[in-house]
Amino acid sequence: MIRIALLASLLATPLAAQDSAETLAKKMRLGSLMTEADFRAMAEGNTITYNNMGEDLYREYYRPGTNRVVIEWTTPSEDGQINCDLGTWYAENEAICFDWNRTGKVCSIWVDFEGQYISELLMDGQRAGNIETISNISPTPLYCEVGLVSLPSIQAGAG
Helix, strand or coil, X not given: CHHHHHHHHHHHCCCCCCXXXXXHHHHHHHCEECCHHHHHHHXXXXXXXXXXXXXXXXXXXXXXXXXXXXXXXXCCCCXXXXXXXXXEEEEEXXXXXXXXXXXXXXXXXXXXXCCEEEEEEEECCEXXXXXXXXXXXXXXXXXXXXXXXXXXXXXXXXX
């Protein structure tokens, strides 16, 4: 009987419970500030998925050997197309900044809190409270290019 109650309790608990905004803010204060070298070691050659309060918002692919980055939002654009942009990233003081071709400059402070990577948006050099975590890091490249069009595959025997 106790085993059944324990199993029911475990099934009712989310496996990856999300941190509250208060907990994330505390982790931002206590985490180790990431340097440009730390950020490059984490990001280079990887596709990173960013999450805010349990919702994946976008993915970024950091091209190896460069400061080039591709972003793809999880929500399609108004016309239903994949919504993506190209840019570059660089360190500026304690922040990691991005210059996007379509949307301009965005900077964030990054910390490593016990292996959890967390960023907080900066507005006019001040922490803005918009805290995001990384929900996934994958070596699989992201192929999202602005203006990229997929062509239908040619079927065998079609003439």
